[in-house]
Amino acid sequence: MKPPNSQRPRKSRIQAARDITAADLGREVVVLKRSPKEFYGKGIPGVDRSSLGGRLIVIEGADGSGRSTQLARLVDWLEGTGHATSQVGLKRSTLVSDELNQAKRGNVLSRTTMSLFYATDFADQIENVIIPGLRAGYIVIADRYIYTLMARDLVRGVDRKWLENLYGMAVVPDAVFYLQVSPENLVQRNFAKDFGLDYWESGMDLGISRDIFQSFVEYQKRIIAIFQDLQASYGFRIVDGNRHVDEVQAELRAGIEAVMKAPGPTA
Ligand SMILES: Nc1ncnc2c1ncn2[C@@H]1O[C@H](COP(=O)(O)OP(=O)(O)O)[C@@H](O)[C@H]1O
Numbered sequence: 261m262k263p264p265n266s267q268r269p270r271k272s273r274i275q276a277a278r279d280i281t282a283a284d285l286g287r288e289v290v291v292l293k294r295s296p297k298e299f300y301g302k303g304i305p306g307v308d309r310s311s312l313g314g315r316l317i318v319i320e321g322a323d324g325s326g327r328s329t330q331l332a333r334l335v336d337w338l339e340g341t342g343h344a345t346s347q348v349g350l351k352r353s354t355l356v357s358d359e360l361n362q363a364k365r366g367n368v369l370s371r372t373t374m375s376l377f378y379a380t381d382f383a384d385q386i387e388n389v390i391i392p393g394l395r396a397g398y399i400v401i402a403d404r405y406i407y408t409l410m411a412r413d414l415v416r417g418v419d420r421k422w423l424e425n426l427y428g429m430a431v432v433p434d435a436v437f438y439l440q441v442s443p444e445n446l447v448q449r450n451f452a453k454d455f456g457l458d459y460w461e462s463g464m465d466l467g468i469s470r471d472i473f474q475s476f477v478e479y480q481k482r483i484i485a486i487f488q489d490l491q492a493s494y495g496f497r498i499v500d501g502n503r504h505v506d507e508v509q510a511e512l513r514a515g516i517e518a519v520m521k522a523p524g525p526t527a
Pocket residue numbers: 321322323324325326327328329330449450452453501502503504505508
């Protein structure tokens with residue numbers, strides 16, 4: 261029989277804290293070294309690169325590739341190990357996101373206009389979320405970044421040089437993980453999540469097929485090919501996102517731990 265609580269030997273606070281460290285964290289706490297950032301091009305006017313510390317981690321992948329699932333776990337893990345995080349994603353800026361959603365519903369904008377709309381939203385988030393976060397030494401986690409924006413435009417025939425110039429405002433991330441998932445798995449997961457496929461993520465505006473399933477699979481194949489092409493220039497890591505959630509998470513954590521220890525990009 262167990263003794264009542266009052267009779268159990270009580271641990272000192274220090275001992276209890278040690279136990280928590282050993283059991284819950286299981287590892288040393290990583291203290292971030294300074295890591296000045298680069299821009300891909302001209303950057304944002306008036307921003308001093310050397311004032312930026314922290315880390316910028318990007319998770320890329322199609323709709324249904326598991327970004328939200330992985331991101332939520334990464335944030336729990338990072339915050340649980342004492343790191344301040346902030347999150348950023350596409351179409352979240354308060355500046356233009358309402359207008360962007362309206363424009364998408366209308367399906368009437370030209371490719372260049374749509375492209376500039378997204379770029380405006382992105383610039384707003386760089387300036388108001390990413391840069392302040394890095395300046396404060398946070399681990400900023402981006403749910404998609406310029407690569408998705410570029411891939412969507414490239415598949416629609418927009419000029420690559422023009423896009424590279426446009427996204428020269430972007431900070432070079434410390435690590436980019438691209439969750440690559442087969443189109444067939446993406447279809448299943450999108451149905452599990454939203455009971456359907458998104459018009460734009462299926463490339464329906466491209467006239468590939470009137471059948472949204474066929475269009476989705478073909479469009480995602482083209483996007484995967486473009487990501488593989490972009491990978492050669494931008495050097496991000498391709499992570500096999502078809503695997504179990506835990507396996508994908510373990511690979512992401514190992515990669516992030518490496519960039520937290522290193523004072524610069526490891527990819
Ligand atoms: N590795 C995985 N294996 C199987 N299903 C997954 C996996 N990761 C996510 N899912 C499921 O797929 C759906 C889409 O995941 P989600 O994280 O919302 O993707 P995203 O944010 O990239 O659109 C959800 O129902 C989620 O539970």
